[in-house]
Amino acid sequence: MKLLAMIAQRAKVRLAAPRDLAASAFGNVLGTGTGMLFVLTLLHRTPTLAGWTGAEVIFIWGFAECVIGLFYVCFSGLSELNRRYLLGGEMDQLLLRPIDPLVQLLADNVSIDDVPSALVGVIAMVWALPGIPNAQLLWLLPVWILAAVLALGGMTITFASLGFYLHHRGTTFGLLLHLARYARWPIDAFPRPIAWGLTILLPLAWTGFYPAAMFLGHEPWSTWGLLSPLASVIALVVGVSAWRAGLVRYASSGT
Amino acid sequence: MSTPRALWAGARMGLRHTFAYRGEVAVQLVSTGAMCLLIGTLWSKAGGAYAAPAVLGQIAATAFATRVNEELGLKIRDGTIAADLTRPMPVALQLYSRDLGRAIGALLLVGLPMLAAALAFGVVELVPPLAWATWLVSLWIAHLVNFALSFAIGASAVWYQHIYGLQQVKATLVGLLSGTMIPLVALPDVVRPWVERLPFWVMAAGPTRVLGGEPGVMIDQLLWCAAMWAFGLGVWALARRKLTVQGG
Numbered sequence: 001m002k003l004l005a006m007i008a009q010r011a012k013v014r015l016a017a018p019r020d021l022a023a024s025a026f027g028n029v030l031g032t033g034t035g036m037l038f039v040l041t042l043l044h045r046t047p048t049l050a051g052w053t054g055a056e057v058i059f060i061w062g063f064a065e066c067v068i069g070l071f072y073v074c075f076s077g078l079s080e081l082n083r084r085y086l087l088g089g090e091m092d093q094l095l096l097r098p099i100d101p102l103v104q105l106l107a108d109n110v111s112i113d114d115v116p117s118a119l120v121g122v123i124a125m126v127w128a129l130p131g132i133p134n135a136q137l138l139w140l141l142p143v144w145i146l147a148a149v150l151a152l153g154g155m156t157i158t159f160a161s162l163g164f165y166l167h168h169r170g171t172t173f174g175l176l177l178h179l180a181r182y183a184r185w186p187i188d189a190f191p192r193p194i195a196w197g198l199t200i201l202l203p204l205a206w207t208g209f210y211p212a213a214m215f216l217g218h219e220p221w222s223t224w225g226l227l228s229p230l231a232s233v234i235a236l237v238v239g240v241s242a243w244r245a246g247l248v249r250y251a252s253s254g255t
Numbered sequence: 256m257s258t259p260r261a262l263w264a265g266a267r268m269g270l271r272h273t274f275a276y277r278g279e280v281a282v283q284l285v286s287t288g289a290m291c292l293l294i295g296t297l298w299s300k301a302g303g304a305y306a307a308p309a310v311l312g313q314i315a316a317t318a319f320a321t322r323v324n325e326e327l328g329l330k331i332r333d334g335t336i337a338a339d340l341t342r343p344m345p346v347a348l349q350l351y352s353r354d355l356g357r358a359i360g361a362l363l364l365v366g367l368p369m370l371a372a373a374l375a376f377g378v379v380e381l382v383p384p385l386a387w388a389t390w391l392v393s394l395w396i397a398h399l400v401n402f403a404l405s406f407a408i409g410a411s412a413v414w415y416q417h418i419y420g421l422q423q424v425k426a427t428l429v430g431l432l433s434g435t436m437i438p439l440v441a442l443p444d445v446v447r448p449w450v451e452r453l454p455f456w457v458m459a460a461g462p463t464r465v466l467g468g469e470p471g472v473m474i475d476q477l478l479w480c481a482a483m484w485a486f487g488l489g490v491w492a493l494a495r496r497k498l499t500v501q502g503g
Contacts, residue, residue, distance in 0.1 A: 023420020027427055034431040041437050045301035178286040181293060190296055 002099055006107040014112055024113040032065055032120040035184070050189035055131025056216050057186065062124025064184035064208030067148040068177070069118025071207075075153045077109030079173040082163035089253040102157070102243050133217040144211040144225075147232040152180065152207040154235030157243050164246030176204075183208030187221070199224075206231040261344050262352040269356025273364065280364045287317055287365050288372070294436065295378055301441065307380070308438035310373050311466065312459035316435045317366035318358050319397040319458050323350050324425065327409025328418045337500040347488060351402055358398050382466060389470050393462040396476040401429065401458055403483035406491065413494040434460030454479040 014021055039061050043054045052060070085091040085105065094101040094108075129135065159172040183204045187195045198205040206228060214225025273280065291313045298305035327350060330336040339346050373379040408425055412418045430436055432455035439447060439460045450456055457476040464472045 017417045020417035027423025030427040
């Protein structure tokens, strides 16, 4: 209940500036729409991309875009961790309340502005649907989207937790999301070292391409896609462990 | 202090600021490199003619990008603009000089290394030194255009208080229509003439075309630059009349 009250409070704060909320949501939709135009312009010049049809490319892109939109809705608080909570001293408030500080951080910064972006991703997937071979598996789609959101969330928590050690305004959040753009495309379109790097070293491919590929019947990618829920569990466990280890080191700025 | 000296001092301050935050530069270097690689790889799949303008557009963006809208909006919201208004130099020039220094720093530390990599991998071809010189001038005009537009958006904080949404819209339009993501040559023939009637293309596609041997494009850039500065200063003049700073 307390958590829901916090989220409702956050929504109320955001709705206090309705014109900015509308402009921000419009900006986000426009941003996502720009990505869609990028895909369509690219496919206008090349009908297939590394062996993937236009419909498949759009499906992967829509899946990843939906994941990113939902990620921003739930995990935007991590972008504020270093500047506002660790250096600005607001972490002290979170530690005094009877809810887990990580959950508070996320609930305190729920971004309703990004819901429309996720919807644009859904629209893209629906648009691409007639060209998708494994349509009988689509009932699993919400679960795989959730897994991808949690995988991205887990990775971002890990990176954001570096703030406990580095005491820097830091922009690793932005960097990670910049790199997450690679997950919106078929991974075999990139040079092999990058594909492996995105699978194992910085496993961002699990936040878009792999889970989406499960529905597309391209081997071996579809089989890899089956492992998406496992990848999300691993990412979350690593993320929460990194957060807890960082929190132990936290020293108030005294502000 | 004379205006040129004050401008130079501001630019040096912006440049020093960029050099001071080395961690931020490193992050920018990695993210720009990743974007160049992503955009370059995808456009190379569509044909050789598209990868070079796409990568050059990304490099240009390191130089013309500005956060003056955010900076000015924040100053208006928290009232620190009052201190800027007391200085013997127009606010636009104060902000511009610092932003120019930051842009030069970003070009030196991020843009040029990316350009060197693009040349080394053969994505961009070597051209005579004069073409590079005109490209740099063209980049400077691109920065002037983007600054003026961003300045107008920052000044609108007088009316809207929160301008995050407007900033988002502007960033998206620049990303889409400037040529940083989609090379203008790749746009469908029906769309391209319409895009070329807007000011955004002079920011990224403009310098690329100048480098490609079309110096005449700089005339379009200068015209848009004049129009955008007239717009930016006009919005600021209206904003100043409305501006109220609470004491304390």
